[in-house]
Amino acid sequence: GAVVSQHPSWVICKSGTSVKIECRSLDFQATTMFWYRQFPKQSLMLMATSNEGSKATYEQGVEKDKFLINHASLTLSTLTVTSAHPEDSSFYICSALTGGYGYTFGSGTRLTVV
Amino acid sequence: DAKTTQPPSMDCAEGRAANLPCNHSTISGNEYVYWYRQIHSQGPQYIIHGLKNNETNEMASLIITEDRKSSTLILPHATLRDTAVYYCIVRPSNTGNQFYFGTGTSLTVIP
DSSP states (O other): OOOEEEEOSEEEEOTTOOEEEEEEESSSOOSEEEEEEEOTTSOOEEEEEEETTSOOEEOTTOOTTTEEEEEEETTEEEEEEOSOOGGGOEEEEEEEEOGGGOEEEOOOEEEEEO | OOOOBOOSEEEEETTSOEEEEEEOTTOOTTEEEEEEEEOTTSOOEEEEEESSSOEEOSSOEEEEOTTSSEEEEEETTOOGGGOEEEEEEEEETTSOOOOOOOOOEEEEEEO
């Protein structure tokens, strides 16, 4: 079946630095990918829709200059958290549309900003 | 997209059937019912989806009421590994539209 690989699975960074998270579709092409954020004991919150070759569409309230999304190829989307702060610490998850099954999700990235 | 309502938590004895309800009274005619689950600290996993007819696969069964206003996910023989948060989502299929997650049901399978 379709596989979405997300890397890294966890990262710790210092406050003020930037962190890049990669999301790859391994055996299919994904023209559209989605990025979610999940805080402890809460549900997944959609951050943005990533479209190959065009600008991402951000959900209301999500800062596009802070969460940079690049979808330069049909198999790779990246999320860069710029100038990270402790409040950005969260679980970030990507997903891609895989036909009739809806979406396949990556395994998530646990970001801790210290 | 139609909203869904699920109980926040449920328990189930290991080996018994787990029946997870979902209310989607405002569902539209072209919206499918999808079920996903999320085991702690992992990405959500697809379980099953359906439009009007009941569906079954190797993981679960999906029972959709005739008026489509509610559905039930059935895990026929729950195991400890089925402990997870289960999300019921309704949306049109294959449109590329976003998935919006509700609060889900936290299922605990008890030995």
